[in-house]
Amino acid sequence: MSIAGVYHIKGGVGKTTSAVNFAYLSAREERPTLLWDLDPQGSATYYFNLESGLGLSAKKLLKAKTDWESVVQRTAYPLLDVLPADFSYRKLDVVLNRAKSEKDGLRSFLKPLTRRYELIILDCPPGITLLSENIFRAVDFLLVPNIPTTLCLRSYVQVLTFFRQKGLGLEKIIPFFSMVETRKRLHRENVDFFTTKLRRMCRRTIPYLADIERMGLVRQPVPHYLPQSPAAQAFVSLWEELRPRLLMAEA
Numbered sequence: 001m002s003i004a005g006v007y008h009i010k011g012g013v014g015k016t017t018s019a020v021n022f023a024y025l026s027a028r029e030e031r032p033t034l035l036w037d038l039d040p041q042g043s044a045t046y047y048f049n050l051e052s053g054l055g056l057s058a059k060k061l062l063k064a065k066t067d068w069e070s071v072v073q074r075t076a077y078p079l080l081d082v083l084p085a086d087f088s089y090r091k092l093d094v095v096l097n098r099a100k101s102e103k104d105g106l107r108s109f110l111k112p113l114t115r116r117y118e119l120i121i122l123d124c125p126p127g128i129t130l131l132s133e134n135i136f137r138a139v140d141f142l143l144v145p146n147i148p149t150t151l152c153l154r155s156y157v158q159v160l161t162f163f164r165q166k167g168l169g170l171e172k173i174i175p176f177f178s179m180v181e182t183r184k185r186l187h188r189e190n191v192d193f194f195t196t197k198l199r200r201m202c203r204r205t206i207p208y209l210a211d212i213e214r215m216g217l218v219r220q221p222v223p224h225y226l227p228q229s230p231a232a233q234a235f236v237s238l239w240e241e242l243r244p245r246l247l248m249a250e251a
Helices: 015-028 043-047 087-098 106-113 130-138 150-166 185-197 230-250
Strands: 002-006 033-037 080-083 119-123 141-146 173-177
Touching: 002 015, 002 130, 002 230, 015 033, 015 043, 015 080, 015 119, 015 141, 015 230, 033 043, 087 130, 106 130, 130 150, 141 150, 141 230, 150 173, 150 185, 173 185, 173 230
Parallel strands: 002 119, 002 141, 033 080, 033 119, 141 173
Antiparallel strands: none
16 A cells, blocks of 8 residues: 655645546556645645545544545546545644644544555645655655746755655655646756756656646546547656556565
């Protein structure tokens, strides 16, 4: 069983679309998969044609026992479940601050679910907060999408710096490029340079394509509604690169 977070300090970098498509591809391989939408905006919940506010509230996280059956929702896809977002997640920092010790953090809340799912993916809100730090400690791997621009890559370096300051293992960070526009010289140069120089950087990238943006209209993962499209093939290719690394934690 593995827990993977999809995270970046910045918003608008393709985080949620990546989480949704990775979760779908994992379940398509007959792997019981759960996506927990931790972003109060609830975009991942929306993409799966589910309603926010029907799942686990921030207040319920304080309870010693949670009735997971009442909050986990089935999707239209076999073996893929979603723990929907709740607007109260904007208060999760307060909830976690009240936890008595580190053992009361997110990993302990997820423990009952680790016996049920082979992969749990967390769609994380942007920013560095107490919730972010809890996520960093809870996950086995942190997937970090980066637009190949100077400011976005600078933010990625801030994530690395935070991990070093907190004594967290850098080996759990897996960066990749998203929203790549090959017609832009800066994008091409950054992708070529960093995929060559950074050992952790994934070689496969996600392009900036209208078919990915259209997910908000059809409310389905790209490999499901346009399986032969370049967008779908990009997600499949990246997932095939990620999968052996993510599932190492199962061994």
